[in-house]
Amino acid sequence: MSEPSIVPPHTRTIVELGMGDGRVLEALAQGDPQTVYIGIELDREQCDRARERIRLQNAFVMQGSFEELVPRFPDESIDGFIAILPDPSFIDQKKEEQWRPFYKTMQAKLKRPGAFRIVTEITDELLQPVGQDAFDLWSVWLAETFRSLGFKVADMREGSPAEYSSRCLDQFRGDPERIRMVTIDLVKS
8 A cells, every 4th residue: 555645636736936935835825725836946044934934735845946946847747837026137138048948948847738927027227217118118028038938928917916925026016116017927838
């Protein structure tokens, strides 16, 4: 007779990249006990905070670089990825050639039709308010970039989901003229 699994039966697996202190991961896992949520965070202190706060059978915390951990998942094994305010080196237009390979790898790990939600921000280099034209151009660039990586844009809207809370999200929401956020829901095409 085999040992029972410590992982509860589930129908989906969602991975949060750079989960910080785990607030979003915890909220999502509480609201959907049939899905397994995996949070990846490089910062050991943030991981320790997340492990202390999250006491759910369907939420797991992995300490390490998502660039190293995501390639270890089998291809077409993940239902969804979430990235909230990724480090600029993983979304910055000037560094696109550096981060494109990671998102291509991530796309290979998604089941069909796997989803990827990214919440990111644009700021002015001089911290002046970001105008609508600049915001629109940046948003179009993001959408086109992810389309070129094999994603279809399912939804795109200004701001971040109200149900998401983190230290940075809450801070950025307090300055919506100078820190403009966008949420993009992408689907593996």
